[in-house]
Amino acid sequence: MMSRPRIVEVRQNILKKNDLLAAGLRERFQAAGTSVVSLVSSPGAGKTALLTATLTRLQKDCRVAALVGDLATDCDAERLRASGAPVRQITTGTVCHLDASMIETALIGWTLEDIDVLFIENVGNLVCPASYDLGEALRVVALSVTEGEDKPLKYPTIFNTADVAVVTKMDLADAVGFDRAALQRNLIAVRPDITVLDVSARTGQGMDEWLHLLTTQVGRTPV
């Protein structure tokens, strides 16, 4: 991620290899009928809370599973397992994002045909995960109301590569003076056709719409 020619060349090679691996994964997912949804955000934006609530509800109607990436600890995997869904941790060490080869390895031993919807929760990082295709069908960026409405402008690539923006922690919107119209303007400026949903995993606000979007986008019957 440096500007010197040799580094650019190495990075382009990495991304090219990742793209090839991700294309292979995407074919496998499609062949198995597995819909894959990836989730990216800053650290602490509420990905794990959203995903735990999502797994809990969605598994009543379809077979779900999750992979979750972290530099260290398996805190998030433990939280996700509370949903009852199969969950695997990917510990990345110092690596600041998931890549397609990590996904491929983490899937060993799972039968994709037994999974209708697979979620992939990335390392908390609004920069580097943007460049790594994981073979997902839908990329979702979560942004909490506490982070500031300017984030889409300041981290354009991650918003530009996402299909859906989920605005999390809506229960704190009043406490932080959240300006919904300003965020919408900034999202549209970066990604004109992005779908935006407001949710709170704590109060349940917006969860029906989120699950409806998931089940329709990934081709399942709405729950």
Place this chain on the structure above:
Amino acid sequence: MMSRPRIVEVRQNILKKNDLLAAGLRERFQAAGTSVVSLVSSPGAGKTALLTATLTRLQKDCRVAALVGDLATDCDAERLRASGAPVRQITTGTVCHLDASMIETALIGWTLEDIDVLFIENVGNLVCPASYDLGEALRVVALSVTEGEDKPLKYPTIFNTADVAVVTKMDLADAVGFDRAALQRNLIAVRPDITVLDVSARTGQGMDEWLHLLTTQVGRTPV
């Protein structure tokens, strides 16, 4: 930031070069009597709000300036300039952290002898900035109460390389059910001798202690 041997080698060379440049910067800062404080955090943790309030108050007693890194936009530089202090933006494009060469370039035209305290606000990222020495005398990690008490365990390197942790947005502590004791335990587990301060740039809570720490740590008369 990949595990393959060639990438590790390239990355080690980059870090070695960065370390050399940073050591040179540190010597220049010391010779000029400029104390340099760097600030790292997740996106949206409140670095810019904290720094704007800090610059505003500190410049009454000493000559301050700031460099601020962002992938895109000069929103943060504009906000910091409201303090009246000299501010320069470093636009990193797709680069997820500041490095010593960016600092060196951004300083061209400034006379270090005219700056008592120089702040460097990094790109919002809890992973990659950890590895890049910028020649600073003090590295401060900001962590907002909305992000979750587990962050030191999940992003150990950035907390382990910081001298001070500033817990921001304390005005939201009650609204999010913030567990101060749990955060302290997790901070100490990763970095036993870290100094921890609770602040709110919005209400002013803890700002006196923060300014006192800054002025004593950087060898200035307390303001």
